[in-house]
Amino acid sequence: MFGRKRPGGSGGKATLSRRAGIFIGSLAVVLTTGLTGTTTASAAGYYEALFPAGETYRISQGPGGSYSHLDYYNRYAWDIALPANYEVTATQAGTIVRSDWYGTSGIEVMIRHPNGLCSHYIHLNRSFYEPGDWVPQGRIVGWSGSTGSSTAPHLHYGVIDCNTRQSLPSTLEGWTPGTGALLTSSNYKA
Ligand SMILES: [Zn+2]
Numbered sequence: 001m002f003g004r005k006r007p008g009g010s011g012g013k014a015t016l017s018r019r020a021g022i023f024i025g026s027l028a029v030v031l032t033t034g035l036t037g038t039t040t041a042s043a044a045g046y047y048e049a050l051f052p053a054g055e056t057y058r059i060s061q062g063p064g065g066s067y068s069h070l071d072y073y074n075r076y077a078w079d080i081a082l083p084a085n086y087e088v089t090a091t092q093a094g095t096i097v098r099s100d101w102y103g104t105s106g107i108e109v110m111i112r113h114p115n116g117l118c119s120h121y122i123h124l125n126r127s128f129y130e131p132g133d134w135v136p137q138g139r140i141v142g143w144s145g146s147t148g149s150s151t152a153p154h155l156h157y158g159v160i161d162c163n164t165r166q167s168l169p170s171t172l173e174g175w176t177p178g179t180g181a182l183l184t185s186s187n188y189k190a
Pocket of ligand 1: 061068069074077078079156157
């Protein structure tokens, strides 16, 4: 729906190794949560900001934005005014399912989360992982940019159906910042 994958890959992908210790630690947290009977709904739907802690960036276009966030694929997306080549972090732990050029998206990272939904981060200048790699929340998965259908550096982010790519409602840091809002990250792992 966005075009063909460009042969030859992302043009600047580096491979980073996984941190097994963090992975095991996260599994322990999930298990503990289950044993204490805490519902998983709130945790499963919580997404941290996608840049390092303590920093604030403006939402240049929020969900429903008239410029390009009205259609099936983008309705609940955010554009965040990150400069080029800035750290982009996973909003929730998960498994990398895409980390490559994808048509008008430019370089895209897509992560499948334990809740069964995917988050994606597009117009990147670089991506650092391969499909199948597991990343914790807060891990740097790429650098921002302006690849694909983009007129200036920014990060387009949203939660989508992993198969149909339908844009789905979600939150960042527990709220839904609209166009012009300032989003501050408390992303302690970044
Ligand atoms: Zn966008």
